[in-house]
Each structure stands twice: as structure tokens, then as C-alpha cells.
Amino acid sequence: MKKSVKRERFLAVVLGLIHKKGFKATTVRDMAQELNCEVSNVYNYIDSKQSLLEEYLFDVQNKFLIAIDAILDSRYSPDEKLRHVISSYIQITLKHPYEQALLVNEWRNLEEPRLQEFVERRISYESKLQHIIRNGIGHGQFKVQDEELTAQTILATLRWLHNKHLDSKSISNPMEIEKQLMDFIFTGISRRV
Template sequence: MLSTDERDDVMTATARERLLEAAVEAFAEKGFTATTTRDIAARAGMSPAAVYVHHDTKESLLFTVSIDGHRSALQVVESADDPAAAPPERLRRFVHDFSAWHASHSRVGRIVQYEFDALTPEHRSEVAALRRAIERVMQRVLEAGVASGDFAVDDVVGTTRAILSLSIDLVRWFSPTGPQTPQDVAELHARLALRMVLAHDD
């Protein structure tokens, strides 16, 4: 049986989850600027004052959504990358899993990508560090492919950004109720990424 403190912790965690889910709904539907804390509270079934028990500002809610989303995406690509695998397989798995994550979390992805400027400078800096970490994983994969002769890439930094954009930009148009599944999009993007970089004998 839970103690009083443990019950309070569970209730607090549940309230935070409800707030974050409500914030994602509101930000995705109306955008950060047009969303009010009253909107978020209503969606969460709470009073506006209850929001401030967990988050002192609307921006801090946005930051929590953004930082959690970026950490989740970074974990996905780090888990997907196996340095012992051949570079083409490393790239295929990276792009497949990164695109699948964005398609499966398209609302969160849309928020974290397109509400970046609404964050405070300090929060933007924290999120930017996670973005650079994701880029570094991709750069290592491309560099390994160039070193092995599998990839023909003159500009690793530029190519990294171009390939990442395949996954990131899908949040603009992907619909969970549309004809394509996250798996469909992930497999297509993985094939396209390989075509962009594979070296071919003349």
C-alpha cells in the first residue's frame, strides 16, 4: 500500500503528464503565441492556477516539451547507430529510426522544430546542444562511410543537415490518419538517404 507521500508523488506526476499532453495539443493546434495557460488548463481539466504549481510560465511548458522531445530523438539515433556495422547499414538505420520517430511523434516534432524561437535564450541554448549532438552522430556515420569508400560525400556538414531535414521536415505534412504509415515514410527516407551518398564506380 502506498504511503501518503508516495500517493502525492503519483498524483503530482499524473498532473504533470496531463499538463504536458494538454500543452502539446494546444501548441500543435494553435501555436505557442496563440495558446494561453487557460487553454492548457482547460484541456488538462485543471484550474489556470494549477498550471503554475508545476510551471511558472507558458514558456517553461514549451521548454519541457522541447527538451523531452529532443532527448528522446537523440536517444533514438544513438540506439540506432552501431559503429561495428557497415556504414551503409548505419546510415539506413539512423535515417529509418529518426524518420519513424518524427512520424510517430509528429505533433511534438512540429512543436520542437517550429517553436524554437519562442524559447528563452538560455533554453534555446540547451535545446541547440541536443540538436548538435544529433548532428554529430550523423556526421560520424558519414565520415565512416567516406573513410571506407562506401560514400562519396564532399561536404559532410552540409550533407548531414540535408539528410536530417528529410526526417525533421516531415512533421509539416505527415498525418497519422493519412495513407502512409510511419514505417512507410521511414523506409522511403532510408532509401533516399543512401542514394544521396553511396559511391558508384564509373
């Protein structure tokens, strides 16, 4: 992936456009119009619309997988590991809100074989989160009984965060957001808060 100031500006504008219109509805012509350039110039920055989607989805997914793998490899207790997973999720989302929006809303637009690869990696992340929860149940730290339901509930709680961050009317302190979400999640699952 070539990095340049022009490409970064191009990508920022295109991500905003995709967020506003949706991936399927956004055409290369729309991109050119938004950037006030010729359609052929768009291809100076991307190979195709699909390659752009793949690039961003796998890049942000890698960030989440690297974070959870580092947490799993730590010597933290399950309770602490879960706190770190939630914190890393929030930090990645707030740093890359448009990419997170793609991850939540547009992944189904991937084409095979990349779609299957993406789904397998998503399942891997969810399984790692379930593993942490299962260990927390086993250590008596969590009062829940179903690690899959708990993992999916936590992820559902976190997945909407990009919307709040992208809404310029409701800019919040990231530390306050993290504390509120952490308190909310741990009140529901922890034997002690």
C-alpha cells in the same frame, strides 16, 4: 515530471493547441479554455508555459541523442549506422509527432540559458551525423563530398515528417514511410543502393 492520466490528457490537449496556434500565440488562458477549466487549474499541471516548452524540447531531444549515441557505439558500418539513424529519427517522430513539431518549429522560443544549451545539443547531434557520413565517405560507401551539406539535407528531408503524421487525412504505414525516405536518401548518397 509527474505522470497521471489527467496530466497526460492535459498535456496532449495543450500540445495540440500549441501545434495549431503556435507557442507564442498560445496563452495559459487559451489552455484553460480548451480544457474547460479555470486558469489557476492549469498551474496544477505546469509551472509555466516556458517550463512546459523546456520539458518537451529537452525530452524529445534526449531521445534523439540517446539513439544516435547507441548507433555510434555499435560495430555497424557507416552505411548501416546511417540507416539506423534515419530509422530512429522516423520512429521517434512518428511516436512523438507533437513534440517533434515543437523541436522543429518552436525551439527559438526557449529562454536563456536553456536556449544555448539546446543549441549546443542540437549541434552535437548534427556533428555525430556528420561523423557517420565522413566515415562512410572514407570507407567508399558514400559518393558525396561534403558531410555537413549531406547531414543538413538528410535532416531537412526528415524534419517535415511530423506534419504528414499529424495530418489525419494522410495516415500512412510507418514501414512504407521509412522505406520511401530511406530509398530517397540513399539513392542520392550511396555508391550502391
